[in-house]
Amino acid sequence: MANTTCKFCEFSAKDENLIFETPFWMVLLAPEQSYVGRSMVVLKRHAASLSDVTAEELADFGSVVKKFEAAAKKAFDATMFNWTCMMNDFFRAAIPDPHVHWHARPRYNHTVEVSHVRFTDPEFGQHYNRDRTQEIPGNVRKEIVAKLRKAA
Amino acid sequence: MANTTCKFCEFSAKDENLIFETPFWMVLLAPEQSYVGRSMVVLKRHAASLSDVTAEELADFGSVVKKFEAAAKKAFDATMFNWTCMMNDFFRAAIPDPHVHWHARPRYNHTVEVSHVRFTDPEFGQHYNRDRTQEIPGNVRKEIVAKLRKAA
Numbered sequence: 001m002a003n004t005t006c007k008f009c010e011f012s013a014k015d016e017n018l019i020f021e022t023p024f025w026m027v028l029l030a031p032e033q034s035y036v037g038r039s040m041v042v043l044k045r046h047a048a049s050l051s052d053v054t055a056e057e058l059a060d061f062g063s064v065v066k067k068f069e070a071a072a073k074k075a076f077d078a079t080m081f082n083w084t085c086m087m088n089d090f091f092r093a094a095i096p097d098p099h100v101h102w103h104a105r106p107r108y109n110h111t112v113e114v115s116h117v118r119f120t121d122p123e124f125g126q127h128y129n130r131d132r133t134q135e136i137p138g139n140v141r142k143e144i145v146a147k148l149r150k151a152a
Numbered sequence: 153m154a155n156t157t158c159k160f161c162e163f164s165a166k167d168e169n170l171i172f173e174t175p176f177w178m179v180l181l182a183p184e185q186s187y188v189g190r191s192m193v194v195l196k197r198h199a200a201s202l203s204d205v206t207a208e209e210l211a212d213f214g215s216v217v218k219k220f221e222a223a224a225k226k227a228f229d230a231t232m233f234n235w236t237c238m239m240n241d242f243f244r245a246a247i248p249d250p251h252v253h254w255h256a257r258p259r260y261n262h263t264v265e266v267s268h269v270r271f272t273d274p275e276f277g278q279h280y281n282r283d284r285t286q287e288i289p290g291n292v293r294k295e296i297v298a299k300l301r302k303a304a
Contacts, residue, residue: 051221058214059207069203083202084236092277125244
């Protein structure tokens with residue numbers, strides 16, 4: 001199932017960014033946190049496109065959506081969510097070998113504070129802004145993961 | 153089921169932009185065609201978020217994905233796809249009342265020509281570019297819809 005050169009195949013449930021896992025997916029806090037709680041939902045098998053996701057895997061993704069949205073609402077009072085399945089980066093390779101994953105961006109009509117770091121969503125009601133990025137210290141990352149794990 | 157003030161509730165299978173429909177979703181060519189074949193997948197019931205989509209509706213969405221991707225590959229040799237469920241615009245209202253829909257953007261590692269209009273994807277391998285828009289005459293729109301309908 002795994003592809004030895006695929007970084008998405010390397011994610012493990014032991015990853016410090018893991019929020020929760022289901023039979024077919026892993027939910028991990030994304031590196032970039034301009035929208036606090038931004039996460040990746042990674043299929044636990046190397047599959048190339050959404051068309052290749054099985055009925056069973058898609059049904060399980062439905063459970064992930066419900067659980068993640070409920071957790072981000074409970075933890076940070078997230079207002080709504082942007083879900084995307086893109087996989088563009090893989091296609092810069094000479095021989096693209098994509099691995100299905102989703103990006104979940106909670107969006108906020110209010111400011112959120114985690115360990116004294118303020119997170120705002122100045123583009124709320126608009127498309128997310130990829131030019132605005134937010135670096136966070138390791139302790140804040142751990143706190144975000146902990147809050148989402150507890151709420152999930 | 154329908155909300156009388158929701159423009160997404162007003163879409164009908166008789167819409168000239170309809171590509172195909174399934175028990176729970178309608179697939180319509182989007183107004184903006186910078187990525188040729190760009191379409192909207194609209195739930196046939198007024199539901200507020202992806203968490204509200206039922207297991208049956210999500211399973212049917214899986215069939216939509218397979219059918220749409222296969223059609224865009226057959227009609228225009230689409231290379232891969234970006235799928236997004238955003239719904240940001242609804243949240244500019246004082247009382248947001250969103251309606252679940254998806255945006256499907258076929259992406260291309262080559263130029264496509266439809267009725268002598270050339271469509272390029274200069275951002276292939278990167279995030280889609282919302283600043284680049286492509287106006288198309290009515291006859292080209294009809295041709296794109298016809299090609300996708302035939303291939304679906």
